[in-house]
Amino acid sequence: MNIEQWNSFSDASKVLDDILDKHPKFFIQNKVDVQIYFIECARKYLSFRSDDKFSLGLDAAEKYVKGELDWETFHDHSYTLEGAAFGVERNALGTSEIPEVKDADYLLDLQAVQNIQGIDHEKAKHFITNLSYFISSVMDYSYCSDNGLPSNDYPDFICAILLRKHFTFQQVIASE
Numbered sequence: 361m362n363i364e365q366w367n368s369f370s371d372a373s374k375v376l377d378d379i380l381d382k383h384p385k386f387f388i389q390n391k392v393d394v395q396i397y398f399i400e401c402a403r404k405y406l407s408f409r410s411d412d413k414f415s416l417g418l419d420a421a422e423k424y425v426k427g428e429l430d431w432e433t434f435h436d437h438s439y440t441l442e443g444a445a446f447g448v449e450r451n452a453l454g455t456s457e458i459p460e461v462k463d464a465d466y467l468l469d470l471q472a473v474q475n476i477q478g479i480d481h482e483k484a485k486h487f488i489t490n491l492s493y494f495i496s497s498v499m500d501y502s503y504c505s506d507n508g509l510p511s512n513d514y515p516d517f518i519c520a521i522l523l524r525k526h527f528t529f530q531q532v533i534a535s536e
Contacts, residue, residue, distance in 0.1 A: 366529040373515030375523065379532055380509060386535035387509075390527070395425040395502050397526045398510055401519045402498045405491050408473050410465045414495050417441030421502035431503075438499050445492040452485040490514050 361369075361378060369375050379386050387394055399422050406415050420437035423429035451466040466488075473484040494514035501510040 361529075361532075363529050366524070366532070370520050371515070372518040372520040372523045373512065375520070376509055376518065377512070383532055383535045386532055389535050390531065392425050393526060396422060397522060398498045398501055398518075399425075400522050400526075401517055402495045404519060404522070405495075405517060408469055408476075408488065408491060409495075410469055411444055413440050413444040414492070417444075417499050418495065421499050425502050434503065438503070441499050442496050445496040448492040449489050452489045491517060 361375070361382075366375075399418050402418055403415075406418070409415075417437045417440065420429055420434050424431075424434040448466065451463060469488055470481070470484050473479065473487050474481060477484065477487065479487065490513075494511070494517045497511035497514065
């Protein structure tokens with residue numbers, strides 16, 4: 361990658377994979393900043409989640425990576441957020457024992473996604489579910505980031521603009 365490519369890329373997930381492959385020390389040398397970058401990527405989509413467990417979890421994650429929150433409190437938030445993500449999937453897809461469940465917050469979130477994103481009901485269900493699991497993977501990355509990146513299953517939530525805001529091309533290449 362050169363400076364022109366850095367200034368114009370749109371697929372942050374691909375760029376991060378490339379950095380991990382070619383400049384793995386970047387993630388070690390910038391660990392907290394990378395963790396905060398992912399937290400901000402997740403925060404960018406919080407308007408689609410009315411359940412405050414997601415925003416409280418991300419607040420706890422940021423405090424934890426900055427050393428401002430103890431492990432027990434962070435873990436409580438992480439556990440709660442993971443449960444909320446599973447709840448979203450249950451609401452969206454149901455289980456073999458329980459058909460689709462429709463709680464009020466979920467229905468409002470689903471309608472907001474449909475309206476703002478301009479997508480149909482099925483795509484909105486998958487968007488909310490993937491967003492919830494992305495936020496959960498960012499939460500996990502806040503305490504376990506030594507082996508790469510958060511789950512690569514959710515590239516649509518990884519923001520190129522925020523990546524360039526947080527890091528310069530020189531930072532990346534300096535981590536050789």
